[in-house]
Amino acid sequence: MKSKVLVITSGKGGVGKTTTTANLGTALAMLDKSVVMVDTDIGLRNLDVVLGLENRIVFDIVDVVNGSCKLRQALIKDKRIESLFLLPAAQTKDKNAVTPHQMKNLTNELRKEFDFILVDCPAGIEQGFRNAIAGADSAIVVATPEISSVRDADRIIGLLEAAGLYDTRLIVNRLRSRMVKNGDMLDVDDIIDILSINLLGVVPEDESIVISTNRGEPAVMETSSKAGAAYKKIARRLNGEEVPLFTLEDERILDKFRRLLKIAR
Amino acid sequence: MVNLALENVGSEILIALKRTKNFDELKTALVKKINMIDDFRLGNEVIIDIGDYQLTGKQTRDLEDLLLDYGFHLKEIICTGGMMDQENLTPADDTPDEAFAIMPEYENTVMLCRHLRSGQKVFVEGNIVILGDINPGAEVIAGGNILVMGSIKGMAHAGAFGDENALIAAYRLKPTQLRIASHITRPPDGEVIDIERPELARIKAGKVVIEKLKI
Incomplete structure (x- = not known):
């Protein structure tokens, strides 16, 4: 299998890039893939x-x-899964310590050893972003159903295209189905309408993410976590399996009902 | 004039050799002192206080060999002299080539009165005393010892040039990682140990051990 370099990015901070990277990396490794997660958020x-x-x-x-x-020497083996590795960022340096050219060489080096190389991108569109996308084959954009996050995601997709990355897929993170049903939150279709890119998956808002993050254990390791289950599905999709988008289907059925109701009125 | 003080500090022996004029005089005084030590203390570690005298690297090794001949180990050489005279600062018998060799070990101690936060890094060639915490993500690297009057929650590296005798002491020792010389340790996974007392980390029998800090 040809190895894939995926950059996980969003533009806006706090939407769950790092959580997504950790969970997708772990889930892919649980599918017996060799995975390395690269943290490019230096500092x-x-x-x-x-x-x-x-x-x-x-x-x-x-x-x-x-x-x-x-x-x-720098690759850290995960304490739970054999085939999962982390290349950590430096904390006492800044983003300028690495150049896009060096990142490209690094990812090419990693391609020799791993099936999946997940690059965790820092927030922003500066040097850190340019480093993170340098060696990537394709990008995963994480957005929350908020107008500010979607706006930033749109900007990021434009920048990715400018850098020659056209195969960009979307993960909608922290979706609250109840709020969407009440019309208080942007729904997945609205977001896709605005961004017009392929949807990779939808992750529901889940309090257990906070717990697992604080414990240092990815949510996909927890069988009861809703978000964890969503990440597992996304990982299978990344692995080339056909997995239906349940949440989206649910929403569509709901939409049909709404439309029917509207017609009935 | 030679001050003949001899003190016992726990299992270590402190020999004070203050106000010596030259290295030969210092050696003679040291031999005199060693002969005064009881035989049952053979094999103990010795700390030599040389007042404001400065030793070259070779002289330090000479003293170490001398002690070994009598069955003692040199632990460290300390300088507790007052203000140094100008002539003492430039030993006459050294050529400029040995500029680095004359620098006594850990002559300088840096004191830092603030918290070290994530991403901050402090490097000193000698000892460092920190009045504050080392937070996770912060790094303290010292050629000598590290003393923290606060919590070590980040990374501390003592004896960065390879001195296995370097110590790390802290009011609360909860590091993400400790390094002494070329040894690297981290707390065990899944165990949460809360020890509410000052502790000391050092190398014993090739391993980093943490023990209660006895004061």
């Missing part, structure tokens, strides 16, 4: 904390691109 690293691997960091991405250590 504000979080992915290691979310995965509970913070205390294992000795070398980081900056050490690798500077040649201070070998790539193998």
Whole structure:
């Protein structure tokens, strides 16, 4: 299988890029794929904390691109899953410590060893973003059903296209079905209308994410987590399986009902 | 004039050799002191206080060898002298090539009165004393010892140039990672140990051990 480099980005901060990276990485590794997650948020690293691997960091991405250590030395093996690895960001440097060219070389190096390379992109559209997308084959844009997040996602999709990344897919994160039903929240179709890109999956709002993040254990490891189940489905889709978009289907059925009701009136 | 103080500090022996004029005099004084030590203390570690005298790297090694001949281990050499005289600062017998060799180990101690937050990094060649916390994501690297009058929650690296005798002491020791010389340790997974007392980390028998800080 040809390895894939996916960048997970959003433009806006706090929409769940890091949580998405951690969960998709873990879920893909649970499907027996070899996966590496690359944290490019230099100076504000979080992915290691979310995965509970913070205390294992000795070398980081900056050490690798500077040649201070070998790539193998910087890769941290996950404590739960054999085929899952993390390349952590540096905390005491800044985004300029890495160049897009170096990132490209790095991802090409990682391609030799892994099926999936998930790049966790920092918020913003500056150097960090340019680094993160440099070596990517395609992008996953995470957006929450808020107008500000969708606006930023639109800007990001434009920038990705400008950089030659056209195969961009969308994850709608933190959707509250009740609020959507009441018409208080943007629904998935509205977001797709605005962004006009393919939908990869919908992740419901789930309080258990907060708990699992604080514990350093991805939600996909929890069988009871709703968000975890959604991430597992997305991972299977990334792996090339056909998995129906349940949440979206539900919404469509609901829409049909609404339309019928409107006609009846 | 040689001050012949000899003190016992726990299992260590502190030998004060203050106000010596030259290295030969210092050596003679040291031999005199060693002969005064009881035989049952053989094999103990010795700390030598050389007042305001400055040793070259070679002289330090000479003292170490001298102690080993008598069956003692040199733990460290400390300088508790007052203000140094100008002539003492430039030992006459050293060529400029040895500029680095004359720098006594951990001569300088840096004191820092603030919290170190995530992403902040402090490096000192000698010892460091921090009045504040080291938060997760912050790094303190010292060539010598690290003393934190607060919590270590981030990363601390003592003896960064390879000194395995370096210590890390903290009012509360809850690090993400501790490093001494080339040893790296981290707390075990899944265990939450809350110890509400000052602790000390050092290398014993090739492993980093954490023990209660006895004061």
